[in-house]
Each structure stands twice: as structure tokens, then as C-alpha cells.
Amino acid sequence: MRDVAVVGFAQRQMPVFDGSPTCVELLVPIIAEAYEQTGFTKVDIDFWCSGSSDYLAGRAFSFVAAVDAIGPTPPVAESHLEMDAAWALYEAWLKIQTGQADTALVYGFGKSSAGVLRRTLALQLDPYTMTPLWPDTVSLAALQARLGIDAGLWDEKAMAEVVQRSLTDAEKNEYAVRSGGSSVADLLARPVYADPLRKHDCAPVTDGAAAIVLAAGDRAREASDRPAWISGITHSVDALHLGSRDLTRSPSAARAGAGVDLDEVEVAELHAPFSHQELILRTELGLGSAVQVNPSGGPLAANTMFAGGLIRIGEAARRIWDGSAGVTLGHATAGPLLQQNLVCTLEVR
Amino acid sequence: MAETLQAPITVSFDYTRSTGPVLGAFLGGLRDRVVLGGRTSDGRVVVPPPEFDPATHEQVSELVPVAAEGEVVSWTWVPEPVAAQPLDRPFAWVLVRLDGADSTFLHALDVASADDVETGMRVRVRWADERAGAITDIACFEPSHAPPVEEVAQQPSRNQGAGGEPVTGVVTPVALDYTYAASPEESAFYRALADGRVVGQRCPVCRKVYVPPRGACPVDGVPTTEEVELPDTGTVTTFCIVNVPFLGQRIQPPYVSAYVLLDGADIAFLHLIQGIPADEVRMGLRVRAVWRPREEWSTTIENISHFEPTSEPDADYATIEGHL
Amino acid sequence: MGGQRAAVIGVGQTHHRARREDVSIAGLCREAIDRALADAGVGFDDIDAVVVGKAPDLFEGVMMPELYLAEALGAAGKPLLRVHTAGSVGGSTAIVAASLVQAGVHKRVLTVAFEKQSESNAMWALSVPVPFIMPVHAGAGGYFAPHVRSYIRRSGAPAHVGAIVAAKDRQNALRNPYAHLRNEGTTVESVLESQMLWDPIRYDETCPSSDGACALVIADEDTARAADSPAWIHATAMRSEPTTAAGRDQVNPAAGREAAAALWRDAGITDPLEEIDAAEIYVPFSWFEPMWLENLGFTAPGEGWKLTESGATALDGTLPVNASGGVLSSNPIGASGMLRFAEAALQVRGRAGEHQVDGCRRALGHAYGGGSQFFAMWVVGAEPI
Structure with missing residues (x-):
């Protein structure tokens, strides 16, 4: 395997983006920032890969206009996944492993505010037996949360502790769309939204975009004084059928976690769009209490669809760059109730 | 807001x-x-x-x-x-x-x-x-x-x-409801149309004039900036005659859908050609915008009902060759 | 050639039809997958990862359908990727699947691309109006017809060249049991008599709208050497450019030219017309055969139509193009590109049945998408490179 590192990361997240659903206007400054961090320019990037969704944007081929942000003239080697851009990072990592590229720029974007996100996501369910009922995302998460509470796996207090820590940490994150800790007691005193979930248990609807620059070997050392080397990256998916899954678990997260070495992880950025899902992930990944989770504030502070997972990897890389950790974990999820999961471990060398 | x-x-x-x-x-x-x-x-x-x-x-x-x-x-x-x-x-x-x-x-x-x-x-x-x-x-x-x-x-x-x-x-x-937003550059273009003006923008790097303007010049990856007011005359670069009806279609076929290169612009855009039999439309045809009555104008390119031929001779192929 | 050797060891496709009302989306995919697995002589338990490709989710009205399909596709418990690069997606998907093996990550990868277009209406999905702009858009045919007109003007090609392609591909389709259109008696004359839809594109020069799927099993060198007649992947290439840009050549796009140049270089090919024995080229409208012959470097610019007119691209010609009947005969959009890649593999494996090109040792699979802006292609051979 070739040594590949995260050497650049830029993001924009906000409650409502006043611009086009292709988010070109966000991608232009993000890509510029990634160039500035790495000293690379367009011609230094061997491969481009992005993640986004047509249904989020409300039209077919929504990613097509986004490539304008690259300025892809002359043509570029480029690919697109209809997935969170964390998986685009995986495709770019693969491309570098084949030797066909030494550098890659990965981006993801999503303007959730263009539609009604919790309703749009009902289209991710079984189209014959579920979507016609339009179960919304928040309700599904609430069903999952209650299963865990009834089984004694977690309680509302544990969920509130996740929120309290996230929103407190989010105060230091300029891209947080929700922040401000209070107290667990205060959080629990707030009204229930989708019983047993309160609003703060659910990631806020967020618009935004993000980009990550990958580079191999010496190219990485050229671009960064302290590259965040990818020591492992794996992913896995579970069956969707909610009725035959144990919804208090995420086997795909456990499988992905088993594919990398998590023993030395100091900081984990977990893509848990609902507070109880962080508790599930910690268990599935076997993260001990010494592991610091989501110092960025995590998805409960800002959760741009189709970039949120990539942002977790970017935040995990930043902890390496700023010297605050030697080994970090970035995690991404997709699909209903932690159906699909990716883990990426980063380390200083 | x-x-x-x-x-x-x-x-x-x-x-x-x-x-x-x-x-x-x-x-x-x-x-x-x-x-x-x-x-x-x-x-x-x-x-x-x-x-x-x-x-x-x-x-x-x-x-x-x-x-x-x-x-x-x-x-x-x-x-x-x-x-x-x-x-x-x-x-x-x-x-x-x-x-x-x-x-x-x-x-x-x-x-x-x-x-x-x-x-x-x-x-x-x-x-x-x-x-x-x-x-x-x-x-x-x-x-x-x-x-x-x-x-x-x-x-x-x-x-x-x-x-x-x-x-x-x-x-x-x-059925999903969305709010579609134009980019800031496109918004400026559509707002100018509401005043009966066609406004393009020049890329600050390659100096090409884009109409509509772009959030990212597809060559340089930066927004087009400098406004350029364009005339409503231009040249048909290429076109097709749409004879096929389909679900959701808003214009009754047959109609001529053409790329029109406005004078002074560096990129053509799609519009309708009328005022000439479809089988007489040709590459290089010189055309002028036909505007709807002013009271019907809003922030849309549909303020221009269609383009129709001018009396000028056809443009030389060499002038459109680089826009195909 | 990048990374470790990889080869196609299994190919499967559905019977493509306007409406496959006998199957669900999962059932359609499984028809192709089960054939590919059987062809490769492997089972689901042998598969390390699954890569799914399809065109816009609006076609089936399911957001990221690979999620609900994961179990039916045998992907549950494994890594799953979903590619979407517009019309080129079937080709890009095969390339992503190949890269999983070339990167040394997996040994056996299953890839499937599909479209069940009868669940909605492609013209609708491709023409959902955008506010503020002129609603002249009329599906893919309306989009590409002006560029075909530009090609005809630029090359001076006679008007019947498109009809030659259409008649050839429809005749070839009669030899392919999976093909959607089975229009016996299609001739140059009958094509020229068919209705003009998007002038200059006639009805018979237009691809159908199909339900269908295609699947491949791509394996590492050790597995491939133990398999029966693998198709070795010699080179892959993907290139993209903007939909519109000042001065962009939309007839002979730079992205296609550059992808082809990289492809030939990596495959060790200096004279593609001489060295390629069969080509499966993404031709949704007949005129794109001569256009892509030029774009791919089989001929000089302006000369592609002469190759077509000479009969060289017929099944018995020097460069048979779309011996399977091509996109003009079967077009499940998301799968159409993978079908090109798969048919190229079948040719070098000697398994193309009645549309087999005699002695085919090296073949091209090609796909494009968007506004002629996304290109994906590969060269496969009977021997490892």
C-alpha cells in the first residue's frame, strides 16, 4: 500500500445557503482555500472525486454544474459518487493506490434547505413497502432511540450528555450552526420533539460543502509539515430492512472498525446525526472513555448532507495537524439508522 | 432575506x-x-x-x-x-x-x-x-x-x-417541493432582464464574456465579475427542430431550439427561433430578440418570447466555427 | 496500466425490454448478477465488495437505491459503493470496480449497473423545468441534435451516414439474444424514411428507453489465471470537462480526445485502428459513431464518416463497431456504459455468440455522458498486458 495523507481541508457550513443547489459558489472559495493550504494548484491535482445527491438538489445531474468550480478546462480525471464524499475520498485513495494518481481533491456538497430534508430522505427507504408511507428520518431515529432506552442500553440522560458536550465544543467551531452548552438538567427540561428525541438530539438541517486534499509520499510532505497519514480506511453496509435488523446496533460500523487499528485512537470524529447514535457507534467501534469524541462539536452542531462524513475526516486530520493528537479517527455514515459506515484512521509519522 | x-x-x-x-x-x-x-x-x-x-x-x-x-x-x-x-x-x-x-x-x-x-x-x-x-x-x-x-x-x-x-x-x-435558487451571478442576469436588458459578465482571468454569467468560469474556476451589457442581436450557431411531444413539455412542437451567440458574447445560449419556417433556419442566421410586452416582464429569460431573423446576410461560418 | 493486474471473469446481462414488468428493481439486477456469478463460477460468498452504478435517482424515484437493494445484491456485510457520472456511469462503475482490484484491496469484486426506466419517463426526468430559463429543453435527443448538425456541417458528411449506422446496429442486434429492439428488415432506406424527431435525428436513429442491467465479476491475477478465458484489463481512462464553456468543442470534445490518448498510451497501442479488433462505443444517436471514431483517434477529424460509409465498422469489417447492436438497440441508461465494457470483454473471451468478431484479441469499451463531457473507457485483451 502507498502512504497517503490528508494535507488540506476546507469547509463552509450554514443553516441556509443563499445560492444555487449545486453550491458552486461555496466550492470556489473552498477549493481556493485547499490550494492555499497545500501550495497546490489545479495542475497539481491528478484526480478529482465528489459526493452529492440529485434528490437533495431536486433535479437530475445536479453534480454536473458543480464541476465548473474546478475550472475543468483542459479536462480533468474526475469521478462522482451518489454518496457522502467520505466515500469519494475512499475512491480517490483507491486511485492513488493503483498508481494512477499521486494527488487528489475530494469534495462534497449539499443544500438540504432547498427541500424538506426529513421528508426527502423517505425516498431512501424500501420503495414498495416503506416510502409510500413517508416515514420521516427523525421519526425513524426516535424509534431506534426508544428501543435502546427500553433495552437499558442508554437513557435520555446519556443522550443529553452527548448533546451537552457537543454543543459546548461547538462554541469553538465557526461553522457550527447550533452551539452553546447549558447543562444536562436544562437539556432534559426542554420539550420532547419526536418522543423520546428532543430537537437538540437531532442534527440541525445544514447547507454547506467541504473539500479534502490527499497526497502520496513525498507529494504529501511537500504540501504539509505534518501530514495526517491514512493508516486505515474501510467501510461496510448492512441490509436496510428495519424489521429484521437489531436497530440498537450497527454491525457495519463494527465490521468497518474491525478493518482498522483503533487501539491508539485519541480523538474520534463520529458521524452520528442523532445523539443516541454516537452511543451506538462508541460501542460498535469499542472506543474507550479516554477517547475524545467530536471536539469539533460533531454532527449535532452542523451536518451538511453528503459532506458531513468528509468533514469528520477533515476534522480528524486537523487534530493531527495542530499537534493535539497523534492518532485520530474520522467516521462517516449513510442510509437510515447507521446502515452504512466508513472509518478512516489518521496518524502522525 | x-x-x-x-x-x-x-x-x-x-x-x-x-x-x-x-x-x-x-x-x-x-x-x-x-x-x-x-x-x-x-x-x-x-x-x-x-x-x-x-x-x-x-x-x-x-x-x-x-x-x-x-x-x-x-x-x-x-x-x-x-x-x-x-x-x-x-x-x-x-x-x-x-x-x-x-x-x-x-x-x-x-x-x-x-x-x-x-x-x-x-x-x-x-x-x-x-x-x-x-x-x-x-x-x-x-x-x-x-x-x-x-x-x-x-x-x-x-x-x-x-x-x-x-x-x-x-x-x-x-411529489417533493423545493425552493430553487439561482446563483448570485445568474440572479443579476435575470433581474436585468426584468428591465429589458441583457447583461453578461466577463471572467477576470480569461476575459471571456459569459451570458448568463457564471458562479465559476468553467475554464478558470472563479466567478465572472465585470458586467457587460449586450445587444439583443446575435447569430444562430447550431439548432435542432423539435418534432417530438413529451410529458411536461411547455412549448408546442414543432419548434426550433437554437444556440444563439449574442454579439459580443463568447458563449451561445438556447432559445426559440420563430418568424421563419423551421426548414429555413440555418447555421449562421442573424437573429434579434422579440420581447414580450413590457407589462409581462419578470425576472426570466422568457421575457424574450423568441428570436426572429434580421434582414442581415448570414454570418460567415468562420465566425461561429469556434462555438460548435 | 495502473496497479495490479485485473480481469473480467464473469459477465451477465438481462434481456433488455421497454418494460420488464415481470421483475422488481432487485429482480432485474439479480438476473444480471446471477448470470455474471455463474459465468465466473463464483458465489456471493466469494465476492469481497459490490459497486453499483446507475444514472439519476429520479428515473426510479428512489434516493440511493443501492441502500435498500444492499441485501438483494448480496452486498450486506460488505463494502458497497454507488457511482453516478451521468450517461458514462456504467463505464465509470466498471472502472471503479477494477480499481478496487488494481489497488490490491480486494480479490473479487461484483459490479452491477442498471436502469428501470419504465418506472418513470426519461424525457420527463431529464427535462424537469428550471425556473427562469427558457423551457426549450427536450430530453437527450433535443440536447444532442444541434451538435450532430454541427458535425455534419463541419465534416461535410453525406446525410445517409447516420442511417448506415442505425441499419447496421439494428441488424447486429438480431444476433444478440439480450437486445431490446429486434427490428428485422431495418435498412438504410427504411431509416431515412422514419420520422424526423429532433431534426437532424430521425426516429430510427434514436436509442430506445429500456429496462435492463449488466453485471461483471472483476478479479485479481491469481483468480483470473485460474478462470476460463478472462478478459484482461489493459487500461482504463476517465476524463471530464464542463457542460458549456466559451470555445468548448462540443462535437469533438477535448475530454474524449484526452481520455483516448491516455488509454491508448497505457494500453501500449500506437495505431488503434490497426490494433483494436472490436469496439463497443456509446452511440445513443446514430451520428455519434462517426463522431466518436474521430474523437477516439480511429480516424483523423472529419474522416470518421468515411470509415462508417466504407463498411469498415460492420460486423465483417476491419473495425466492427457495436457488434452487439449497441445503445441504439438497448438502452437501460445506467447500464448502457457497462454493457459496452461487458461486450468488449465478451469479444476478447470469444463468448459473444452469434455476434462474435472472429479472432478478436483486443477490444475497446467506451461510454460518455452529460453534455458530451464525461468519458470512461477501457481496453481489454485476451492476454495480460
Whole structure:
């Protein structure tokens, strides 16, 4: 395997983006920032890969206009996944492993505010037996949360502790769309939204975009004084059928976690769009209490669809760059109730 | 307050789904008020039946009836239903384990308040009056005070109905509402059109004039900036004659859809050509915008009704060759 | 050639039809997958990862359908990727699947691309109006017809060249049991008599709208050497450019030219017309055969139509193009590109049945998408490179 590192990361997240659903206007400054961090320019990037969704944007081929942000003239080697851009990072990592590229720029974007996100996501369910009922995302998460509470796996207090820590940490994150800790007691005193979930248990609807620059070997050392080397990256998916899954678990997260070495992880950025899902992930990944989770504030502070997972990897890389950790974990999820999961471990060398 | 130009759009289609044999049998069962589960290779009965066995990957072949009643395994409360959900008043989503099934099943429960639902309560299917062989044939669940059904095979409902003829297809309407926003650069273009002006922008790097202006010059990856007011005359670079009618079409065929290169612009855009028989339109034809009456103007390129020929001679091919 | 050797060891496709009302989306995919697995002599348990490709989710009205399909596709418990690069997606998907093996990550990868277009209406899905702009858009045909007109003007090609392609591909389709259109008696004359839809594109010069799927099993060198007649992947290439840009050549796009140049270089090919024995080129409208012959470097610019007119691209010609009947005969959009890649593999494996090109040792699979802006292609051979 070739040594590949995260050497650049830029993001924009906000409650409502006043611009086009292709988010070109966000991608232009993000890509510029990634160039500035790495000293690379367009011609230094061997491969481009992005993640986004047509249904989020409300039209077919929504990613097509986004490539304008690259300025892809002359043509570029480029690919697109209809997935969170964390998986685009995986495709770019693969491309570098084949030797066909030494550098890659990965981006993801999503303007959730263009539609009604919790309703749009009902289209991710079984189209014959579920979507016609339009179960919304928040309700599904609430069903999952209650299963865990009834089984004694977690309680509302544990969920509130996740929120309290996230929103407190989010105060230091300029891209947080929700922040401000209070107290667990205060959080629990707030009204229930989708019983047993309160609003703060659910990631806020967020618009935004993000980009990550990958580079191999010496190219990485050229671009960064302290590259965040990818020591492992794996992913896995579970069956969707909610009725035959144990919804208090995420086997795909456990499988992905088993594919990398998590023993030395100091900081984990977990893509848990609902507070109880962080508790599930910690268990599935076997993260001990010494592991610091989501110092960025995590998805409960800002959760741009189709970039949120990539942002977790970017935040995990930043902890390496700023010297605050030697080994970090970035995690991404997709699909209903932690159906699909990716883990990426980063380390200083 | 948004600074970009915005407009609502609805993406709506009634999808025609063919079901295949397993889902067809399940949905056909619902039409006949029978809930069928699929027996998987581990002996479990799963509702709705998976089409393919999780372990053997073979198509699930054994479908068995389960009860139309069961026990709530998990629930949540929906104070404000969204469009097209089973009930248009507050309701509960429930995961129900139907008697005879080993899995849970998601549907709505009709109760007055969250105080009326709890884990472990007994519920039963409320069938829709009109059933078509779709998941919505179950209108919702409702509370039940009957004891659990011990032996599902003895359920009288199993032998009722039209013999369990599978359905082959189901129609699923999907309608999603969005707010479409133009980019800031496009917004400036459409707002100028409302004043009867055509405004392009020049890329600060390559100096090419884009109309409409762009959030990112596709060559340089930076926004176009410097405004350039353009005339409403130009040249047809290339075109097609649309003879084919289709769903959602807003212009009656036949019509000529052409790339028009406005004088002073470096890129052509699509518009209609009229005022000339379709078979006389040609590459290089010089055209001028025909504007709708001023009182009909708004922030749209449709302020220009179409382009029509000027009396000038055709442009030399060399002038359009680089725009094809 | 990048990374470790990889080869196609299994190919499967559905019977493509306007409406496959006998199957669900999962059933359609499984028809192709089960054939590919059987062809490769492997089972689901042998598969390390699954890569799914399809065009816009609006076609089926399911957002990221690979999620609900994961179990039916045998992907549950494994890594799953979903590619979407517009019309080129079937080709890009095969390339992503190949890269999983070339990167040394997996040994056996299953890839499937599909479209069940009868669930909605492609013209609708491709023409959902955008506010503020002129609603002249009329599906893919309306989009590409002006560029075809530009090609005809630029090359001076006679008007019947498109009809030659259409008649050839429809005749070839009669030899392919999976093909959607089976229009016996299609001739140059009958094509020229068919209705003009998007002038200059006639009805018979237009691809159909199909339900269909295609699947491949791509394996590492050790596995491939133990397999029966693998198709070795010699080179892959993907290139993209903007939909519109000042001065962009939309007839002979730079992205296609550069992808082809990289492809030939990596495959060790200096004279593609001489060295390629069969080509499966993405031709949704007949005129794109001569256009892509030029773009791919089989001929000089302006000369592609001469190759077509000479009969060289017929099944018995020197460069048979779309011996399978091509996109003009079967077009499940998301799968159409993978079908090109798969048919190229079948040719070098000697398994193309009645549309087999005699002695085919090296073949091209090609796909494009968007506004002629996304290109994906590969060269496969009977021997490892």
C-alpha cells in the first residue's frame, strides 16, 4: 500500500445557503482555500472525486454544474459518487493506490434547505413497502432511540450528555450552526420533539460543502509539515430492512472498525446525526472513555448532507495537524439508522 | 432575506413499479386483507418478506400468513405529520411485531395522544376501505384488546378474499417541493432582464464574456465579475427542430431550439427561433430578440418570447466555427 | 496500466425490454448478477465488495437505491459503493470496480449497473423545468441534435451516414439474444424514411428507453489465471470537462480526445485502428459513431464518416463497431456504459455468440455522458498486458 495523507481541508457550513443547489459558489472559495493550504494548484491535482445527491438538489445531474468550480478546462480525471464524499475520498485513495494518481481533491456538497430534508430522505427507504408511507428520518431515529432506552442500553440522560458536550465544543467551531452548552438538567427540561428525541438530539438541517486534499509520499510532505497519514480506511453496509435488523446496533460500523487499528485512537470524529447514535457507534467501534469524541462539536452542531462524513475526516486530520493528537479517527455514515459506515484512521509519522 | 432569485419547483411523478413475485404476493395479500411474511433460511418469518434470502441469496419462496395484529415494539409521536403520511392528524409511528412474525413492521398507529401509546401494547391492522394491492391498503394500526393470536394458520382471514392473486405493479406518487435558487451571478442576469436588458459578465482571468454569467468560469474556476451589457442581436450557431411531444413539455412542437451567440458574447445560449419556417433556419442566421410586452416582464429569460431573423446576410461560418 | 493486474471473469446481462414488468428493481439486477456469478463460477460468498452504478435517482424515484437493494445484491456485510457520472456511469462503475482490484484491496469484486426506466419517463426526468430559463429543453435527443448538425456541417458528411449506422446496429442486434429492439428488415432506406424527431435525428436513429442491467465479476491475477478465458484489463481512462464553456468543442470534445490518448498510451497501442479488433462505443444517436471514431483517434477529424460509409465498422469489417447492436438497440441508461465494457470483454473471451468478431484479441469499451463531457473507457485483451 502507498502512504497517503490528508494535507488540506476546507469547509463552509450554514443553516441556509443563499445560492444555487449545486453550491458552486461555496466550492470556489473552498477549493481556493485547499490550494492555499497545500501550495497546490489545479495542475497539481491528478484526480478529482465528489459526493452529492440529485434528490437533495431536486433535479437530475445536479453534480454536473458543480464541476465548473474546478475550472475543468483542459479536462480533468474526475469521478462522482451518489454518496457522502467520505466515500469519494475512499475512491480517490483507491486511485492513488493503483498508481494512477499521486494527488487528489475530494469534495462534497449539499443544500438540504432547498427541500424538506426529513421528508426527502423517505425516498431512501424500501420503495414498495416503506416510502409510500413517508416515514420521516427523525421519526425513524426516535424509534431506534426508544428501543435502546427500553433495552437499558442508554437513557435520555446519556443522550443529553452527548448533546451537552457537543454543543459546548461547538462554541469553538465557526461553522457550527447550533452551539452553546447549558447543562444536562436544562437539556432534559426542554420539550420532547419526536418522543423520546428532543430537537437538540437531532442534527440541525445544514447547507454547506467541504473539500479534502490527499497526497502520496513525498507529494504529501511537500504540501504539509505534518501530514495526517491514512493508516486505515474501510467501510461496510448492512441490509436496510428495519424489521429484521437489531436497530440498537450497527454491525457495519463494527465490521468497518474491525478493518482498522483503533487501539491508539485519541480523538474520534463520529458521524452520528442523532445523539443516541454516537452511543451506538462508541460501542460498535469499542472506543474507550479516554477517547475524545467530536471536539469539533460533531454532527449535532452542523451536518451538511453528503459532506458531513468528509468533514469528520477533515476534522480528524486537523487534530493531527495542530499537534493535539497523534492518532485520530474520522467516521462517516449513510442510509437510515447507521446502515452504512466508513472509518478512516489518521496518524502522525 | 434571500439575495438570490428564488422560485418554487415541484418534482412530481407517479412511479409505476413492477413488483416481481415476492412483493407481488405480499401486496396482493394486503388487498385480500392477509399479511404475508417470508420464511427465511434461518426459519424466521420476516414481514414484509425480503425478496431474496439474506443467507442463501435465493429468492424467498415460502410465504406464510401472519396475524393482522400484534404488539408494539417501539414507537414515536408525530405532532405535525408531513404530506402523504398515513394520517393527517397527529399519530404514532410504531414498530409492530405481528403475531406469527419474527421481525417488526413499520406503520402508523391511530391514537389521540402520545399518552395512549406504549411499548408492549396490542394493536391491530385497520384496513383501508378501498384496497389496490399496496402498502397503503393498511390504512394504519389501531389499539386492540384481543389476546395474542396463538395459531395464525387458523385465522379465518387466511382463506378469505380473492385467493391471494399476486399484484404485478403498484403506482407510487412521489411529489417533493423545493425552493430553487439561482446563483448570485445568474440572479443579476435575470433581474436585468426584468428591465429589458441583457447583461453578461466577463471572467477576470480569461476575459471571456459569459451570458448568463457564471458562479465559476468553467475554464478558470472563479466567478465572472465585470458586467457587460449586450445587444439583443446575435447569430444562430447550431439548432435542432423539435418534432417530438413529451410529458411536461411547455412549448408546442414543432419548434426550433437554437444556440444563439449574442454579439459580443463568447458563449451561445438556447432559445426559440420563430418568424421563419423551421426548414429555413440555418447555421449562421442573424437573429434579434422579440420581447414580450413590457407589462409581462419578470425576472426570466422568457421575457424574450423568441428570436426572429434580421434582414442581415448570414454570418460567415468562420465566425461561429469556434462555438460548435 | 495502473496497479495490479485485473480481469473480467464473469459477465451477465438481462434481456433488455421497454418494460420488464415481470421483475422488481432487485429482480432485474439479480438476473444480471446471477448470470455474471455463474459465468465466473463464483458465489456471493466469494465476492469481497459490490459497486453499483446507475444514472439519476429520479428515473426510479428512489434516493440511493443501492441502500435498500444492499441485501438483494448480496452486498450486506460488505463494502458497497454507488457511482453516478451521468450517461458514462456504467463505464465509470466498471472502472471503479477494477480499481478496487488494481489497488490490491480486494480479490473479487461484483459490479452491477442498471436502469428501470419504465418506472418513470426519461424525457420527463431529464427535462424537469428550471425556473427562469427558457423551457426549450427536450430530453437527450433535443440536447444532442444541434451538435450532430454541427458535425455534419463541419465534416461535410453525406446525410445517409447516420442511417448506415442505425441499419447496421439494428441488424447486429438480431444476433444478440439480450437486445431490446429486434427490428428485422431495418435498412438504410427504411431509416431515412422514419420520422424526423429532433431534426437532424430521425426516429430510427434514436436509442430506445429500456429496462435492463449488466453485471461483471472483476478479479485479481491469481483468480483470473485460474478462470476460463478472462478478459484482461489493459487500461482504463476517465476524463471530464464542463457542460458549456466559451470555445468548448462540443462535437469533438477535448475530454474524449484526452481520455483516448491516455488509454491508448497505457494500453501500449500506437495505431488503434490497426490494433483494436472490436469496439463497443456509446452511440445513443446514430451520428455519434462517426463522431466518436474521430474523437477516439480511429480516424483523423472529419474522416470518421468515411470509415462508417466504407463498411469498415460492420460486423465483417476491419473495425466492427457495436457488434452487439449497441445503445441504439438497448438502452437501460445506467447500464448502457457497462454493457459496452461487458461486450468488449465478451469479444476478447470469444463468448459473444452469434455476434462474435472472429479472432478478436483486443477490444475497446467506451461510454460518455452529460453534455458530451464525461468519458470512461477501457481496453481489454485476451492476454495480460
